[in-house]
Each structure stands twice: as structure tokens, then as C-alpha cells.
Amino acid sequence: MLGGLAALLAAIGTAISYLVVRRLLRSQQQIAAAVTALRNREVVEAPGTPVLETNQVGEALAETSVRLLAQTTALEWRKHTLEACVERRTRALAESEARYRLLADNASDIIMVREIGGPRTYVSPACLSMLGYTHDEFIALPTTALVHPDDCASVIAAYASISPERPRLTHLHRLRHKLGHWVWVEAAFRLLDGREPATVLVAIRDVSERQRQSEELKLAKEAAEQASQAKTEFLAAMSHEIRTPLNAILGFTSLLCEANHLMPDDRRKLDVIHSSGAALLTIVDDILDFSKVEAGRIELDLRSFAPDKLVGQVLAIARGVAAAKDLDIRSEIDACVPHRVVGDPDRLRQVLLNLLNNAVKFTPRGSVTLSLHCADSTGPDARLRLTVTDTGIGIAKEHQARLFQRFSQAHGSIQRDFGGTGLGLAIAKRLIGLMGGVIGFESAPGQGSAFWFTLTLPVASEPEAAVPPMRTEQPLAPPSARILLVEDVDINQELAGAVLTGAGYAVEIASNGAEAVMAVQHGAYDVVLMDVQMPVMDGIAATECIRNLPGPQRLVPIIAMSANVLPEHVGRLKAAGMDDHIGKPFQKRALLDAILKWRSREADAADQRSGGLAEAA
Helix, strand or coil: HHHHHHHHHHHHHHHHHHHHHHHHHHHHHHHHHHHHHHCCCCCCCCCCCCHHHHHHHHHHHHHHHHHHHHHHHHHHHHHHHHHHHHHHHHHHHHEEEEEEHHHHCCCEEEEEEEEEECEEEECCCCHHHHHHHCHHHHHHCHHHEEEEEHHHHHHHHHHCCECCCCCEEEEEEEEEECCCEEEEEEEEEECCCCCCCCEEEEEEEECHHHHHHHHHHHHHHHHHHHHHHHHHHHHHHHHHHHHHHHHHHHHHHHHHHHCCCCCHHHHHHHHHHHHHHHHHHHHHHHHHHHHHHHCCCCCCEEECCCCHHHHHHHHHHHHHHHHHCCCEEEEEEECCCCCEEEEEEHHHHHHHHHHHHHHHHCCCCCCCEEEEEEECCCCCEEEEEEEEEECCCCHHHHHHHHCCCCCCCCHHHHHHCCCCCCHHHHHHHHHHHCCCCEEEEEEEECCCCEEEEEEEEECCCCCCCCCCCCCCCCCCCCCEEEEECCCHHHHHHHHHHHHHHHHCCCEEEEHHHHHHHHHHHHCCEEEEEECCCCCCCCCHHHHHHHHCCCCCHCCCCCEEEEEECCHHHHHHHHHHHCCCECCCCCCCHHHHHHHHHHHHHHHHHHHHHHHHHHHHH
């Protein structure tokens, strides 16, 4: 810029000099012409004064020189300012580059610059400490030699996916160390703006320790799952082994208690045996229930139910035990309680029975009250509060904190004096929490206890379904009804056979699944009661074979009778083709009701089939 200005000044000076010289020459010519005219005595017009014109030219030249000097001075100042600015910026850029280089050279992460589809143009010294390569070695390594073979394709795809629309991404892969082992790295890719060809800045971090911990966590999780599965299988096996003899103990004592010829002392002894067996069964059920709750295997079965009827049902169950202790047991229900709500009535029944049984157990005299209150039922939801209040022994303050903990009771003498596992309240708390509610209690020694829980349940809009009338033309146990009992244990054959024949059924027995399949092929049965764990052929295989038979035999109702009561076991039984499940030890009423239910359904289906055939005819 300054060079151009100097050239301009030189040109201006040359032009001015030319004009001055030209003006002087013209003045001289005018003077010479005037002198010649005077000599010839001619009239001559006086020329302009050369000196005056020369002075005017000089003044103009001086003015131009002043202006040019001012402009030159301004240009010199601007030149100096620009040079100082360039110097400052150059120094700042050098300092910034030095700082970034210092960071890159001393960072534990590898900083790399690479053209997409081209070579690496820069790599920080961390490649030596992380991977053992020098700068030149790392720059020269091809991707296939540096990246693990299993990760190479995804790394190449990551580079290819970088674009202005997706300028950043992170990728996890393995790089080969110079010594031969693999290093897990996390690479952060960033597209640099304004670079041609397209260039990516990559920050590579060693995450081998994180991956090691993640792998250890994965292995620990798998080990925990295997341990949980082993625990579940162990509990299922123990439950089966305990339930099998309990089936005989409870079943035969129930049959004996129904006899009319017993002496009072003998009946009392049988009652003790039966109640002891029932207590043992409760312990087994509590352990299985808590195991299912801990494993998160309990799923709520939400349906419409009447809360006041649920209260009546649980009171009816607990009333027998309360009557034996001469306790007054009653209920209190608010008038504003909705007729029907949506929830899991089975799990609510389980919680209420646990609270009622505890209240009866720890109340030597007085009363037990189950109250049902509704705080608000005007909206779509109803906030229910159920409380079980007793006049029993109460709980000391120092023992209250651990009451809802598993395997925990108020104090050591409780288990000795009253029995139990200490799991009931822990299960109740988990179930209420699963339903979105809160459970608590108030108690004082000698003043009784009040256990309560609150739940917010949707109010059901549909009316209560009418209960279909029982088929009056079909007696409870028609003499013509044939039952195939498939059971390998002699004592269980004897017990179930006694219950069924006592109810009026004709019973035939098969000792394993293979015998059951043959019996169904050659005989007409109304219901098959199928054990599961049997020699030769188990109940699941036998059921599958029966369902594959030709003809109507394959449609016979099959009810599983098994001590395997875990949900996954019951699910496998129904998946194999069984229609229902009765757990061992079985209760007489539950068994007979199940048989009647499936006989009624089969009779209805037969009526429909015969009606269809008549219409077709």
C-alpha cells in the first residue's frame, strides 16, 4: 500500500514539473513574439506577467506538497499502527498455539487430526504412553493394523458417517498396543469447520479400566442371577418335598376330623396335628412369597371387585380361629365406600389375612376390628384406608423399628411363644408398596395395636357381574362321573381316592404318565387329575400326548395336582395343555369345586356340540 502511494506521489511530482516547464516555455514564446512585433511597429497586446504566473504555479506546488506531506504522514502512522497490530496478533497466535501444543503434548488422551478418507496429519505424544508407538509409527499405521478386527468395520463406518449434519459422535472400540495386547478406547470425533478436504479432530481416551469394571459387573450380575435361580430352584424343590408329606398329614387329619365316632380327646389331638401342619404350610408359603417379591416376580392382577365383600370374606376366614379363642371379631365400613374399585383383590386378601391372623394370634382376650374407610370417592379414584385394630399385648417402642424387616419379630420370645417366620409383615409391606400404597401401625404395650394401610384405587364404572346360577339338574357328584387320578405316591393315591369316592365319584388310578395316556385312549373320563413329577413319563409329557390324541379324548379336562406352586411352574403346566392347577397339600373343598367347574364347562361344551350337530342334521 505504501509503495503504491510513493509511486503516486512521484507521478504527481512529474506531472507538476511538466506543467511548470510548459508554462514557462509558453511565456517565453509570448515575450519573444511581443518583442518582434514592437520592432515592426505593430500593436502588441501585453502578455501576462511570467513572474506572476510563476509565483502562482509555485504557490500551487507548495500547497500540493503540503497536502502530500500530510497524507504521507497519515499513511506512515497507519502503517505503524497496522504493523503493531500484526505483531500483537502474531504474538498472541504463537502463544495460543504454544498453549494448545502444550496441552496436546502433555494430555493423557491422544489428540489426532485426520482427513476423512485420507492420512493422519497430526497425533499427540500420548500415543507413546497409551499405545507404545512413536509419532511417526502411529501416523504410518493403517487402520486395519491398529483397530481390532471385530471393531474395524464400525470404526470405518464412524468416520464415513461424520458430516455437517452430524459433526460429532463417540465410538467405543479396541486399539492394538505395540506390545500386542488390546486397549479399550473411547474416541470422540468432531468435524473441523472450513477445512478442505474434510478433516476430523479425534480425542482418544483409554477406558480399559472402565471396561474391566463393566465386565466384572456383568459377570457379578450373571452370578447373582444364577444364584437367584439356584435359590428359586432350591426353594421350589424344598417346597415340593415339604408339601408332599404335608398333603398326607393335613388330608388324613381332615378326613378323621369329619368322623362322628371320635372321642373329644382324640378330636383335640387331631386338631393339634392339623393346626401344626397348617402352620408349617404357612411358613413354606411365606418363604416362597417373599422370594417371589424379592425377585420382582409378582405381577398384580387388576380387576373390578367390591371392597366391602372382600372385608366380609377375610373376616369369615379369620372368624373360625377367633372363635376358638372366644374373641369378638367384627367390621366397620363407611357408607361412602364405592361399590366397586379396580385392584388386585387376591393380594389385598393376602395382606388383610396376615394382619387379621396376627391380631388374633397376639390377642388373648377382647376383640379384633377390621375397619374400611374412604377419605375421598367423589373423583375417578377412591382413597381407601383399611385398619386392623386389636386389644392384644401390643408392641414396645424399642421393638417397633424392625417390625417390617424380614425374618424379624418384636422380640425373641414371640417366635417361641407364638411361632411364625417374621416374614408376613415384610411381605405385606412389599405388596402394599407394589400397589402404590403406604402401610404403618400404632401400638403400645398392653394397649393393643392398630395396623393400617392406605391405597388409592380407581372407581369401577361397570356394574357388578351377575353370578350365574349353578346347574340344578346336575348334582354335586353324579355317580356316573369318572375321574382318572394320575399319582405315583401310594399314600397320595389313598388320600385323593378317599376324598373323591367319599364325594360320589368313580375313581381309576394310573401310577405314571404313560399309564395315563393309555387309559385316556381306551376309556372315557370326565376329568383327569394329573400329578407332575412321576417316573416313566411326567405329567407335562403325558398332557402333551393326550392333547395330540385323535378324537374327543384329547379334549378331556386335565387338572394338575402338584406341590410345584411357583408361578413359572404353573405357567409351564398350562402351556403344556393343562386346564387348571390345584396345589398340594390340597383342600377338599377346592378340589371338588375345581372338578365341578370343569365338568360343568365340559357339559356346556357338549350341549353346544350336540346342538350344532342337530341343526346340521
